Amino acid sequence: MSTVLVVEDSRSQQECISHQLRCSGLNVIQASDGVEALDRVERNYPDLVLLDIVMPRLIKANPETRNIPVIFLTGKGQQLALFSRAIDRAEACVSKPWQPRELVATIKKVLLNARIEFDRASADAWTEYGILNLSAIELYQSRTDARTKYPAQIIKFYESSLAAFEQALAMEPSHSNANKYRNRVQTIRGILIKKLEKTQHCKVCDYYCGKDGINCAVHPAFPPQQQCRDWKFN
Template identity: 85%
Template sequence: MQQGRVAAADKFTSETRWGVMSTVLVVEDSRSQRECISHQLRCSGLNVIQASDGVEALDKVERNYPDLVLLDIVMPRMDGYGVCRLIKANPETRNIPIVFLTGKGQQLALFSRAIDRAEAYVSKPWQPRELLATIKKVLLNANIKFDRASADAWTEYGILNLSTIELYQSRADAWTKYSAQIIKLYDSSLAAFEQALAIEPSHSTANKYRNRVQTIRAILMKQLEKSKPCKVCDYYYGKDGINCAVHPGGRPQELCRDWEFN
């Protein structure tokens, strides 16, 4: 993580300018729309990386620190509002500008808190000129920098991760479909509380939540260890009715190396 923060610091201290191969992360679950948008942006001199849903988007943001995120709202696993809240709450990514791309313009008022955190939005069906002009404006006005976050900021980010976990766990298929993501969110929250305590060792809220997360995570890992992990898909199968995410119907007719080796 330290290397990522150093890379982010180098990236965020440089000016972001249109035409200097700024990197845009395009997050869209429709492959055809994602490829179309990506083609338009590349033809306009931008470097493009892609994500097909909210979970993949968060991973790409942490790995690549893009100059801008073009974010669809209605997506599987995690919607755009959840992605936006986590990006803007994370002290390491909060200054990355976000442009919402959505066909649900009539619902924007219902999500004003998430919209307020984004820099702009473009409605579908988008017009190429409007889309490019909006991205250009946001990039030119972006003030992307790497600054030292407070213990309170890290604590708030950790708590937001825990709130996101609650949304996942409220689903009936939480552990058969989202176990890997839930564990990752617990790890992210724990890392956030550790960061807060590194800055302010006496921070009572961070200490309380860190201890709670450590206890809960240890219990969950013991429960998950009762089922064998699938090394291919990072989900679990076998016992207690938990199925393989790749082969939910059971052992496939063709050779599946994970079934054979576990």
């Protein structure tokens, strides 16, 4: 049984698509955003990815997942030109509102024609993947609540990019771009972790340590041994 990863930020559409695919004899795993999708791909290695967000480039740029077929499901017909590079890397494109028979037929056709080939990636390919991860970081960091809502995702992208540059340098130690970006990522990642430590969520009192000048307090219902470490006693 083939496994399809359905990536859709609309919960109702995600469930609708998943139900249609299961009824057609396909195994389905789900993701709600790009970061979750990349994690599902790396953990489950699905036979095909169906997505409504501009993430095919990261999947296709990763030397370890680039041979997984991708179908682009989008209702943004008027913006297809903007996504041309992403669509070019996908195996097929289905427009919303989709017709169940058309969608299932497209998925099965792509799966039938898929040829999973494992080849040795070049240092340039790993470097490109690392740079694309940095582009994804910019998307998350542009949000005002990035450090409190998306710290794990941002750190994961930094770690993925760093690992990619390390792979490139292992293959070609003198690769200038990989070396330059690796050093930059190491520096930025270190600075970010220090900043996140100042706004780390407190599991005891549900405040963010140091956020907006607020220090964590000790909840009166908890015993002394569970008091917040950030509390400063006079």
